[in-house]
Amino acid sequence: MIFGPTPLAQARGAILAHTLRLPDRVLKKGTVLDAEAIEALRQARHEEVIAARLEPGDVPENEAADRMGNAMLRPLVGRSRAATGRVNLLAEAAGVLRVDAGLIDRLNALDESLTLATLPDFAVVGPGDMLATLKVIPFAVPAGALKVAEAMLRGATALSLHPFRPLRVGLVASELPGMKEKVIENGAEATRARVEALGGTLLPPERCAHETAPIAAALGRLHGAGAELLLVLGASAVVDRRDVAPAGIVRAGGVIEHFGMPVDPGNLLCLGRIGPVPAMVLPGCARSPKVNGFDWVLERLFAGIPVPPKAITRMGVGGLLKEIETRPLPRGEAPRTPTGPAPRRPREVAAIVLAAGRSRRMAPLNKLMVMDRAGQAMIARVVDSALASRARPVLVVTGHERERVEEALAGRPVLMTHAEDYAEGLSASLKAGIAALPPEVEGAVVLLGDMPLVTPAAIDRLLAAFDPEEGRAIVQPTFRGKQGNPVLWGREFFPEILEISGDVGARHLTGRHADRLVGVEMADDGVLRDFDTPEALRGLDPVKT
The missing domain is CATH 3.90.1170.30 (Pyrimidine nucleoside phosphorylase-like, C-terminal domain)
Structure with missing residues (x-):
């Protein structure tokens, strides 16, 4: 490949290395220069370009x-x-x-x-x-x-x-005299949440005294009920492979294969089996929903990946979970596989929901108020998806029928701002939302009130891709190559958005800043579909997040 300054006379078929903004067009990086593009460059007084020319091979x-x-x-x-x-x-x-x-x-x-x-x-x-x-x-x-x-x-x-396989899981919760009921219930509930998050089913838990024989009997009952994985949540911590709970596995006909693990929290995990069925004594930290070493073993077992002693001893690199930033987060938000240094603070990205339009194509109805099969207004579906995402704060821009919109969203933890000049078109709503954002937000994802199929997961994928330092300052969803909504805008574009006028959004800015744009492919077409008729909306199933 030949790369470098290329005279226009030799540039036909070359690949443009950097985006060039001409008076009447933008030539994007990667453009294969044809006769028309070269003539436009000449008219703009360019004599050469930085380009790549492919060679044979x-x-x-x-x-x-x-x-x-x-x-x-x-x-x-x-x-x-x-x-x-x-x-x-x-x-x-x-x-x-x-x-x-x-x-x-x-x-x-x-x-x-x-x-x-x-x-x-x-x-x-x-x-x-x-x-x-x-x-x-x-x-x-x-x-x-x-x-x-x-x-x-x-x-x-x-x-x-x-x-993940839909395993049936048996849990034995042992008790000591004076043990608080809440401690037992919390442990069982944390285990149930873990199992169900991986697609499994927790059989009715067995409660028994914290003694070897009762634990063994409870394990036998669960094994007979078809448990494909057996767990023991002991009333006291395991301190040896011959302790009460591990001894219960052995008395039930099993063996202990490994005690302890180089993951903190989670050090006191004990792994064994009864026949081919894995059996574990859980560390005390498993009573909490926070990530610990038990999660790592459980995930592999649900995925059908063997966990021999050697696999556990190799968990030490990355196994220090106690002091990293993800440690205090709820389980649903914490990474399951922390590695390397603690991640940087997540970027603060707001969600702006545009709910000011006059619904001209559905007049006299306000389409944002039309109910789906579950009796939920379309604007409420959109706002609930925003609230279920990681975008914060969620800001709703009102205009037409302001009071009805506010009533439909009553009780939801959102900020409200009113676009006094909403009748001027989409730009007025967009500018009102941008102007009302808190100063600390680094970007905003703009959701249209008539696109109820955009899911929280889709919004979170946009947030995950947003990284202005890496050139991903505008993030747009795509489905099978077609560009959709919502679009996430970095703060650097807010001044330009505030200059827009008329019944248009900010879409034209993506062309102006193509070198700052990244597309994120989505799993479904919800990012392409809006709803302009009451029949279309009433046919929607209840929202799924």
């Missing part, structure tokens, strides 16, 4: 990314389309990701034009989550290097997804 970035993406496909591992030299590998089910670190290292060392970044080994993922991103460093790959990379990826499994 060079494979264009999207073709190379596409071929490598195909080579990485495995059961339950899907992929996005190739764009700007990038292909994302995506989970098609909830489960545990396994990563061949050695293969990834060899691939990344093959040629500097090929890069592959993945989640950590044993990361827990859900459907649609990104597992890895494969990026060709602009703008081409040597054909020889690409062939070797394809052979490496087809000959071994770089990524494999182990789906």
Whole structure:
């Protein structure tokens, strides 16, 4: 590949290296320069451009990314389309990701034009989550290097997804005299939440005295009831593999395979089995919903991944959970696979819900007030999705029928602002929302009040992609390549948004700042669908988050 300053006379077919803004158009980075583009450059008094020219044997970035993406496909591992030299590998089910670190290292060392970044080994993922991103460093790959990379990826499994199985789980909760009922109930409930989050079912818990024989009997009853995983939540901490609760596993016909683990909290976990059924004595920290070593073992067992003693002893790297930032968070918000240094503080991104429009196409009805099958107003569905996401604060912009909108949202923890000039069009609502944002927010995701199929998960995916320092300052959802809503805007664009006028939004700014825009592919078309008739909205099923 030839790269560098290129005279316009030699630039036809070359790939533009940097976005250029001309008086009447924007030529984006990666544009293949044709005669029309070159003439526009001449008219703008450019004599040369920084560009790349492919040579024989060079494979264009999207073709190379596409071929490598195909080579990485495995059961339950899907992929996005190739764009700007990038292909994302995506989970098609909830489960545990396994990563061949050695293969990834060899691939990344093959040629500097090929890069592959993945989640950590044993990361827990859900459907649609990104597992890895494969990026060709602009703008081409040597054909020889690409062939070797394809052979490496087809000959071994770089990524494999182990789906969670719907296991039936038995829990024995032992008691000591004077033990508070609330302690027992909290422990059982925390266990139930963990099991159900992984798709399992907790059988009715067995309560018994904290003695070996009663624990063994309770385990036997649960084993006979079809438990595929047995757990003992002892009334006191285990201090030895021959302690009361482990001895109960042995008396029930089982064996203890390992005691202790290099994960804190979670040190006092005891792992055994009764026949082929895994049996564990839980550490005391398992009574809390906060992440601990028990979670790591439980996730692997639900995914059908064996957990021999050697696997537990290898959990020490990354096993210090007590002092990291994720430790105080509720389980639903804390990463399940913390590695490396504590993550930086999440960016503060607000949600602006535009609810000021006059619904001209549905007049005389206000479409935001039309009910779905569950009797919920469309604007309430949109706001509830925003509240269920990580965006904060949630700000609702009112205008037409202000009182009705406020009544429909009564009791919800949202901020309200009124667009006095809402009749001027969409820009008035948008500007009112931007102007009312607290000064500490770093961005805002703008939700339209007539798009009730945008889910909290979709909003959170936009927030996860937002990183102005990395060039991702505008985040837009896509579905099968089509651009949708809501769009997340970094604070740097707020002044331009406040200058917009008329019945338009800020969409035109994405073209002006294409080099700051990133698209995020979504699992469904909810980001494309708005509702302009009462019949369409009444046909909606109750909201699912």
